[in-house]
Amino acid sequence: MKVLVPVKRVIDYNVKVRVKADGSGVDLANVKMSMNPFDEIAVEAAIRLKEAGQVDEIVVVSVGVAKAQETLRTALAMGADRAILVEATDDVHTDIEPLAVAKVLKALVEEEQPGLVICGKQAIDNDMNATGQMLSALLGWSQATFASELAIEGESATVTREVDGGLQTIKVKMPAVVTVDLRLNEPRYASLPNIMKAKKKPLDTKTPSDLGVDVTPRLSVVTTTEPAARAAGVKVGSVDELVLKLKDEAGVI
Amino acid sequence: MAVLLIAEVSGGTLAVDATAKALTAAKAMGDVTVLCASAGCGGAAEAAAKLDGVSKVLCADDAAYGHDLAEPLADLVVGMAGDYSHIVAPATATAKNVMPRIAALLDAMVISDVTAVVDADTFERPIYAGNAIQTVKSADATKVLTVRTATFDAAGEGGSASVESIAAAANSGISEWVEDKVAASDRPELTSAGIVVSGGRGVGSEDDFKMIETLADKLGAAVGASRAAVDSGYAPNDWQVGQTGKVVAPELYVAVGISGAIQHLAGMKDSKVIVAINKDEEAPIFQVADYGLVADLFDAVPELLEKL
Structure with a gap:
């Protein structure tokens, strides 16, 4: 079985995000970019299925700027076999919407015919949590989101999902789209020899128009602002003072 | 504007707090119809009808909706979407699972975790883990969005909307529930x-x-x-x-x-x-x-x- 794993190039999760003063967005110029952490978990999940003999090829895809090929090389160094870059914009500040990404991925699924797509549950930049569900809808496939356990058994996949209040286990018919949550696995680091080898792995480049997809956004961003700051309060000197303040001043206990 | 609010129903019971908070956001967009879809959701529908500002409650009582599976619920909602300008749900795990699926089937871009309703087309939502707030305007014919309940006050009670049963949509059967492991607790949610x-x-x-x-x-x-x-x-x-x-x-x-x-x-x-x-x-x-x-x-x- 072939697996397709979409990966997104996002601002590194350790970088403090700065909102531009003119309200036009978040400053991404000269900022460290990395693979979306949830997507690393998705790549790792695919590699583990390959190591277990359940998958024979892992194709990673990124939809965005040309530099997203760095992200794809990282996935190849981790253990993916082949990469496809869909160059959808030349502006790092243009975020391709999940609906457009899902349409691009649908076209690629039709070309590549994978039996499974594994995605991160959300990207840490737009926090939309949508691409996997949208792809599943467009393909008419089953979906299993927020996976913390994944087992493939023949024509179906059993997935344990992180839901409000606990865990839910469902069984979905293959082909399926699975989106992964934090606790599914701990992604490996790419070793230096594997990073060298990844440079020789195939990486194709396409455009959305090659695939017949219009990526024009449906949402226009009016403004991007800093969240309202919360004023700092006071330091109390003792537990007694804290209890007193909560009872008399705040009146919450 | 006609708004369809998908109520959060868990085990046949209405999650009143989440639904009532999303209702406050939904009311800012238009006239609100509430959908309760679950196995044995009559009680939930009655509870939703009492919320202040609900015009009508639709109750889809079917085993297919008993375990919050995305595919059957999405098919149900998409089948009735033509009557509404907005489809809204509280941003729970269930809604985060199903709403993007509904949006894609309607060729619309979902708007997740809305924290403020500016007008019927324009919404605020946090990005970058809350480090920035984005105001977005939707060009889609049907707006599909989830509401971050923590930023809205719960609508009160005092309503007396009518409850109407609706038929379940065909179930593709491509996913099935196996089990829930929900921690039992006496503590508040x-x-x-x-x-x-x-x-x-x-x-x-x-x-x-x-x-x-x-x-x-x-x-x-x-x-x-x-x-x-x-x-x-x-x-x-x-x-x-x-x-x-x-x-x-x-x-x-x-x-x-x-x-x-x-x-x-x-x-x-x-x-x-x-x-x-x-x-x-x-x-x-x-x-x-x-x-x-x-x-x-x-x-x-x-x-x-x-x-x-």
């Missing part, structure tokens, strides 16, 4: 609790986390945890408060041994009163705390238990 007591990495172990639970029980509070505490195995994932966990806004939030990473702050900074107990006086949590106590939690929490 995390996202609607009046008081939340949360522990962080500073608590140090799963055993010591019991102390956080004891403090919560003393206050009649729900228990929360930071991502660091969850990742360290001190607390289960469904207790996680933060951008990747639950977003809460209780009357009182007590953060014990939590440094205050931005991803945690994103999940609790709308709380009315925040108390932080941490031995590191430089911890960022003190920048948002109304009352900060610089102390070793292993001294402060037992003392607090004694004096409350």
Whole structure:
């Protein structure tokens, strides 16, 4: 079985995000970019299925700027076999919407015919949590989101999902789209020899128009602002003072 | 404008708080019809009909909707979407699962975690784990969105909407429920609790986390945890408060041994009163705390238990 794993190039999760003063967005110029952490978990999940003999090829895809090929090389160094870059914009500040990404991925699924797509549950930049569900809808496939356990058994996949209040286990018919949550696995680091080898792995480049997809956004961003700051309060000197303040001043206990 | 609000129904019972908060947001967009879809959802539909500002309640009672599977619920909603300008749900795990599927089937872009309704087409939502707030305007014919309940007040009761049963949609049967493992607890539900007591990495172990639970029980509070505490195995994932966990806004939030990473702050900074107990006086949590106590939690929490 072939697996397709979409990966997104996002601002590194350790970088403090700065909102531009003119309200036009978040400053991404000269900022460290990395693979979306949830997507690393998705790549790792695919590699583990390959190591277990359940998958024979892992194709990673990124939809965005040309530099997203760095992200794809990282996935190849981790253990993916082949990469496809869909160059959808030349502006790092243009975020391709999940609906457009899902349409691009649908076209690629039709070309590549994978039996499974594994995605991160959300990207840490737009926090939309949508691409996997949208792809599943467009393909008419089953979906299993927020996976913390994944087992493939023949024509179906059993997935344990992180839901409000606990865990839910469902069984979905293959082909399926699975989106992964934090606790599914701990992604490996790419070793230096594997990073060298990844440079020789195939990486194709396409455009959305090659695939017949219009990526024009449906949402226009009016403004991007800093969240309202919360004023700092006071330091109390003792537990007694804290209890007193909560009872008399705040009146919450 | 006609709005379809998908009620949060769990085990046939209406999640009143989440639904009533999303209702407040939905009312700002137009006339609200509530959909209750579940197995045995008559009671939930009756409860939804009593919420103030609901015009009509639709009840789709079918086993296919009993376990919140995305595919059958999406097919049901898409089949009735033509009557509505907006499809809205509280941003629960169920809605996050199904709403993007509904949006894609309607060729619309979903708008997740809306924190403010500017007008019927324009919404605010947090991005970058709450480090920025984006205002977006939708060009789609049908707006599909989830509402972050913590930022809206719950609509009151006093309504008397009619309840209408509707037929279930065909079920493709491509997914099936196997089991739920939901922790049984007498404590209030995390996202609607009046008081939340949360522990962080500073608590140090799963055993010591019991102390956080004891403090919560003393206050009649729900228990929360930071991502660091969850990742360290001190607390289960469904207790996680933060951008990747639950977003809460209780009357009182007590953060014990939590440094205050931005991803945690994103999940609790709308709380009315925040108390932080941490031995590191430089911890960022003190920048948002109304009352900060610089102390070793292993001294402060037992003392607090004694004096409350």
